[in-house]
Amino acid sequence: MTRIFGKPLISQQEINRRIKDLGRRISEDYQDRDVVMIGVLKGAFAFFADLVRAIQVPVELDFLVVSSYQGSSKSTGRVKVISDLTVDIKGQDVIVVEDIVDSGLTLSFLKKKLLMRHPNSLRVCALLDKPERRTINVPIEYVGFTVPNKYVVGYGLDYQNRYRNLPYIAVLDQDGEQE
Numbered sequence: 001m002t003r004i005f006g007k008p009l010i011s012q013q014e015i016n017r018r019i020k021d022l023g024r025r026i027s028e029d030y031q032d033r034d035v036v037m038i039g040v041l042k043g044a045f046a047f048f049a050d051l052v053r054a055i056q057v058p059v060e061l062d063f064l065v066v067s068s069y070q071g072s073s074k075s076t077g078r079v080k081v082i083s084d085l086t087v088d089i090k091g092q093d094v095i096v097v098e099d100i101v102d103s104g105l106t107l108s109f110l111k112k113k114l115l116m117r118h119p120n121s122l123r124v125c126a127l128l129d130k131p132e133r134r135t136i137n138v139p140i141e142y143v144g145f146t147v148p149n150k151y152v153v154g155y156g157l158d159y160q161n162r163y164r165n166l167p168y169i170a171v172l173d174q175d176g177e178q179e
């Protein structure tokens with residue numbers, strides 16, 4: 001039996017189309033270079049898997065596991081690295097792949113941490129950008145979609161570790177149920 005998860009904010013088709021565009025742009029920008037793509041888990045797992053397959057230059061992959069929300073829909077502002085990189089990024093061209101940039105605290109923390117390892121370059125690709133909530137200015141070179149100030153789930157994004165497997169992006173209402 002199929003469970004219905006409400007009306008998507010961003011459909012599967014829109015996501016697929018946008019990822020193709022991003023993959024094309026990244027392939028053009030990095031055509032003479034190898035690139036290290038770093039997926040920030042868990043939220044970026046679905047986006048990362050689809051994005052890297054849309055890129056046509058050689059890529060090396062690695063992952064960081066971070067936790068900033070600890071299962072709730074409100075930011076605690078605390079970022080914890082649960083699992084670090086296994087590759088050395090010194091002198092490498094690196095792209096950090098995030099699910100969503102909200103306050104910007106997680107990304108800003110990660111960028112500082114990665115820059116201390118002296119990559120040749122460091123850019124950011126985020127599936128979703130929620131600019132209304134930003135408390136710290138952090139540039140994002142590649143953005144999938146700009147979203148309103150609502151808590152979104154699906155396509156990797158969770159609410160209390162659920163909904164990550166939705167193939168589209170949906171909005172949660174204030175009670176934690178989908179609209």
Ligand code: 5GP
Pocket residue numbers: 043068069075098099100101102103104105106107150151152153157158159
């Ligand atoms: P920031 O540090 O920018 O406030 O938050 C970044 C992290 O918080 C994201 O990587 C994501 O895990 C989580 N987050 C922020 N906004 C949302 C949202 O609307 N939905 C979900 N599921 N997670 C979010």
